[in-house]
Amino acid sequence: MPLCIILVWVLASTGLAKVDKDMRRKLMIASVGFSVFMSLLVVHFLGMPYTWLRFLRKSDLNDTDMPLTSTPSEEVIYPSQQLRHPAAHIAYIKTHKTGSSTIWSILVTYALENNLTIAIPATRQGNKLGWPKSFTPADAVPPKPDLLCYHSRFSSAMLDYMPEDTIYLSSVRDPATQLLSAYQYFGASSCFNMSFTEFLDRPSKTASFVGRCSEYYKWWLMNGQMYDLGLDTSLLSSTNPVDRSKVLDVILKLDRQLHMVLVLELLDESLIVMRDLLEWTTLDVVYFRKNFQLGTKVDVTYTESRKAQARKWNWADEMLYSHFRQKLETILSQRPEYYKIEVANLKALSDQWMSRCVRKVIPAALANNKYLKTGYEDNIGTYRLTSNGQHNNKCILLTMTEVAKIRLLNNGSSIDVKTFQGGTILDT
Structure with missing residues (x-):
């Protein structure tokens, strides 16, 4: 006026x-x-x-x-703290082999630093909330937690279990590299007694899921990302137009229900978008890799045509991945310079914390602290901390393995310097 x-x-x-x-x-x-x-x-x-x-x-x-x-x-x-309202209710549907352990660690670290409650198995054992069956409230405690992030299969019951203002997240990965990673990580070659290439060439792959190989491998290796997000993928056929239409309907429904889907191939960009969505700071999304393989040899036979085979096999995952990657790229294209600067800042800040906390990356079998061991040490990397890092809570949260955090969370134990020092095996 x-x-x-x-x-x-x-x-x-x-x-x-x-x-x-x-x-x-x-x-x-x-x-x-x-x-x-x-x-x-x-x-x-x-x-x-x-x-x-x-x-x-x-x-x-x-x-x-x-x-x-x-x-x-x-x-x-911020000019006024009233302008920033960090999200405190989050559900992360933890899909397999999509960088989910790294994202899980970011979310758990934030929850622990901000005294948020984390949903754990009702049995207080393991890292699953009912998976491979669909999530139900009986699978987890306590009711109405601040964070749900253990392995679970997305269902409408999750929406009722979490607080009304919950932000729902998940992550996806190129089905070609996700399938290879899952095949190697879960030891499918030993179970099937065939190499990954032989598996791709097998005309009827479902024939492999028999006996001791049947229980989990079909969920890990057959459109596993879509399965984790709630779709029963066991009877899908890529040649059936009805099935393809069904998958598309589920993807569009997920687009409405999930506030964001992170993309592993654009992880740093995804984390900046997530940071802004949750109204967190860059420090909140600093990360060190988790459950990573050391010295993994690139399979020279995994050519582009082989990757096309993998995407054709996991065609529903390919539809899912393409949809949410395109959605993320659209967001990034709207402010390219902003995201370029913010990603650079995130990488620089992560490097600083890495220098501060970590003396060197080592095989998990050589870890001198039980909280830096993975429980499945073959070819998996972990960290040896600096002297200062061993006395810094942030460093411990950034480096402690997922399996160690899960064990402590399930037991109601604190995750801090005192707990970490109690896990020392030897001084080196």
């Missing part, structure tokens, strides 16, 4: 107010409309997420005993 008064004064002072009554009325209406429009525009921008207000900086390193001088450690502070 002040703008409207100013316009009227200008009209009067310049002599334009002497125009006929009808013209004055039109000018007044126009000025009022313009004033209202500008007011709404200001309110809109002030109410937008904090990522549009990134102009003050602070250190992301919350310990002062070991200062770092590099500028990428800086992070956003």
Whole structure:
């Protein structure tokens, strides 16, 4: 309204107010409309997420005993804390071999640092909430937790179990590399007594899922990402138009139910989008890789044509992946320079914490602390901490293995320096 008064004064002072009554009325209406429009525009921008207000900086390193001088450690502070409302209710549908252990660790670290409750198995054992069956509230405790992130199979019951304002997340991966990773990680070659290439060449792959190889391998290797997200994939046929239509319907429904799906091939970009969605800071999404394989030899026979075979076999996963990758790329294309800068900042900050916490990457079998062991040590990497890292809670949360965290969470034990030091096997 002040703008409207100013316009009227200008009209009067310049002599334009002497125009006929009808013209004055039109000018007044126009000025009022313009004033209202500008007011709404200001309110809109002030109410937008904090990522549009990134102009003050602070250190992301919350310990002062070991200062770092590099500028990428800086992070956003906000003109008003009321403008930032970090999400505190999150459900992550943890799909297999999609970078999910790394994402799981990020979410659990945030929950522990912010005193959020985490859903654990009702049995207080293992890393699954009812999987491979669909999730039910009886699979987990406590009711209405802040975070659900153990392996579970998405179902409508999950929506009832979690608080109403829960943000739902998941992750996907190129089915070609996901299938290879699952085949190697779960030891399918030993169970099937055939190499990955032989498996791809087998005309009837479902014939492999018999005997001791039947229970889990069909869910890990046959459109496993779609299975984890709730679709029964065992009877699907890629040549049946009805089945393809059914898969598309499920994907579109997931698009409505999930607030975001991270893409492993664009993990850092995904984490920045997730950070903004959850209204977290960059420090909240700093990560070290989890459950990674050391010195994995690239299968020279895994050519593009072989990858096409894998995608054809897991065609429902391919439809799922293509949909959500395209959706993410659309988001990134809207602000390319912003995401480029933010990804660079995330990588630099992760590197700083890696230098601060980790002396070197080692085979898990050589870990000198039981909380840095994976429980399946063959070819899996872990970390040897620096002296300072062994006394820093953030370093411990960043490096402790998933299996160790799960065991402590299920037992109701704390995850901190004191607990970590109790796991020392030997000093090196």
